[in-house]
Amino acid sequence: MSIRLTKMAENREKLIAAARKAFAQQGYAAASMDNLTAEAGLTRGALYHNFGDKRGLLAAVVDQIDSEMADYAKSVGAKAGNAWQALLAEGAAYIEKALDPEVQRIVLLDGPAVLGDPSQWPSQNRCLQSTKATLEQLMANGIVKAVDPEAAAMLLNGAALNAALWLASSANPQAMLPKTLEAFNLLASGFLVKG
Amino acid sequence: MSIRLTKMAENREKLIAAARKAFAQQGYAAASMDNLTAEAGLTRGALYHNFGDKRGLLAAVVDQIDSEMADYAKSVGAKAGNAWQALLAEGAAYIEKALDPEVQRIVLLDGPAVLGDPSQWPSQNRCLQSTKATLEQLMANGIVKAVDPEAAAMLLNGAALNAALWLASSANPQAMLPKTLEAFNLLASGFLVKG
DNA sequence: GGTTTAACATACGAGGCGTATGTAGAATAT
DNA sequence: ATATTCTACATACGCCTCGTATGTTAAACC
Known part of the structure; x- marks a missing residue:
């Protein structure tokens, strides 16, 4: 697999893991996308590029x-x-x-x-x-x-x-x-x- | 019952009715409290005074x-x-x-x-x-x-x-x-x- | 090695919630 | 009856969040 795709897959996994923790602890509505992406060492840009919107991230989780x-x-x-x-x-x-x-x-x-x-x-x-x-x-x-x-x-x-x-x-x-x-x-x- | 209490009860009912419609049509998260209170001929002030917060209104509905x-x-x-x-x-x-x-x-x-x-x-x-x-x-x-x-x-x-x-x-x-x-x-x- | 592409970051705007303060009218007391 | 108090509600403000539009850097390809 190419370098880009592997890195992208890694970032997806990081975001899902961070979202899983944030959604579990604070609930979907209260979880801030700025916070959870920062916890994953990324920004909202990565999130929207990978999952479309907040709903898409929840769907993945x-x-x-x-x-x-x-x-x-x-x-x-x-x-x-x-x-x-x-x-x-x-x-x-x-x-x-x-x-x-x-x-x-x-x-x-x-x-x-x-x-x-x-x-x-x-x-x-x-x-x-x-x-x-x-x-x-x-x-x-x-x-x-x-x-x-x-x-x-x-x-x-x-x-x-x-x-x-x-x-x-x-x-x-x-x-x-x-x-x-x-x-x-x-x-x-x-x-x-x-x- | 006093005039104030009856008016208050009427307003509560108006707000619940408006919220019921708004929540049903748009869902809780997407429903705007400004909009639904305006539809009831009131403002958010009445809502917060009667129900505490958005959750309280949903609980009543x-x-x-x-x-x-x-x-x-x-x-x-x-x-x-x-x-x-x-x-x-x-x-x-x-x-x-x-x-x-x-x-x-x-x-x-x-x-x-x-x-x-x-x-x-x-x-x-x-x-x-x-x-x-x-x-x-x-x-x-x-x-x-x-x-x-x-x-x-x-x-x-x-x-x-x-x-x-x-x-x-x-x-x-x-x-x-x-x-x-x-x-x-x-x-x-x-x-x-x-x- | 230059160009293109795409993954991600940054910047911006709109809207919503909750609170703090203001106000008018009903309730109460004298 | 009038003055005062109280309260139900309105207005105004600030903070936060989401989604998008634009910028940037590094990999991929010719």
């Missing part, structure tokens, strides 16, 4: 975090004994990851407000497609009832992410986590052919 | 819309044949109401980003408490399995609101609505003792 979440959930699901257990494990993984304040602030709160509904994001779509694929397999095997797989996947993912948001703002998240996971698993079992 | 939703859901639930049907009907009512672009933008997108997790809002708490109460009754009657009622209520409400967000940004919301409601009802049935 969201995409990075969201991809990390998807990868983690997939790896957790792969360790499960069967497909149904994998589905539940992925849901639990989402809840667990979404307890991170950084994920909360950037992906669950500012992301939707600035970028619109998460189901439209490229990375979130991958999560949805993954869950959808697992559900379709479970339906084909007669384990899960026949429903619209996309709607079902959306409901499960939405419930998991919302649960994390609720948990995080509860008095004692760690104490509530087991009960929440239990309720989530029970809810998901509504899709099973035999309860 | 969110509270109004959220209360309307809670009232509607309750009235729909009251018409149902039994408690379980009431629970499902309330969920459907939430999904239906949340399809309104005004509700989407203000309550589901900007609200959480600016005011934090909805479960902490006074009005949203009432919704949650209502669902929770219904669930507790269903548990006492042996219709619903014993789980943490608060977590269960949160999961149901969260799934419903998220479903509306997803529906609204889908290609054909009206066509997807029945399938979504079907999936939602199936999901909720996971809480039933006998499937």
Whole structure:
């Protein structure tokens, strides 16, 4: 790769890292682009050239975090004994990851407000497609009832992410986590052919 | 009531109405307080005196819309044949109401980003408490399995609101609505003792 | 080695929020 | 009834931030 492209890639990564920290700590609206670019050793010129505007930078940050979440959930699901257990494990993984304040602030709160509904994001779509694929397999095997797989996947993912948001703002998240996971698993079992 | 208090109440209502329109049309961040107060025939002075800051105004608007939703859901639930049907009907009512672009933008997108997790809002708490109460009754009657009622209520409400967000940004919301409601009802049935 | 190109920096303008101060009219007391 | 106080709201000011338009330096290419 040419020198210019590598340097540009490095600067992009610097900016995303600085933005990720700033957005997490102060929130999207309160984060100053002058400050976060300075922290990365650059100026707003680099930012606008690479990402177009503030929204574009947030989109890049969201995409990075969201991809990390998807990868983690997939790896957790792969360790499960069967497909149904994998589905539940992925849901639990989402809840667990979404307890991170950084994920909360950037992906669950500012992301939707600035970028619109998460189901439209490229990375979130991958999560949805993954869950959808697992559900379709479970339906084909007669384990899960026949429903619209996309709607079902959306409901499960939405419930998991919302649960994390609720948990995080509860008095004692760690104490509530087991009960929440239990309720989530029970809810998901509504899709099973035999309860 | 004194003349001053009545005029003040009228102005508060004017400002909330103007803000509701502005926030719905342009979003919270893009809405100018100079413009929306001028549209109400007032200035920013009235706004800061009544609501403290921009956040306070959003909180008032969110509270109004959220209360309307809670009232509607309750009235729909009251018409149902039994408690379980009431629970499902309330969920459907939430999904239906949340399809309104005004509700989407203000309550589901900007609200959480600016005011934090909805479960902490006074009005949203009432919704949650209502669902929770219904669930507790269903548990006492042996219709619903014993789980943490608060977590269960949160999961149901969260799934419903998220479903509306997803529906609204889908290609054909009206066509997807029945399938979504079907999936939602199936999901909720996971809480039933006998499937 | 000269020219072009593009990545980034610098400079500028517009607009918005929050606060500090000003004002008019209602409430209260004598 | 009148004077005073109080308060709901208006006006004025300053600071900050974003986006763009222009400048500059270094890599890429002929």
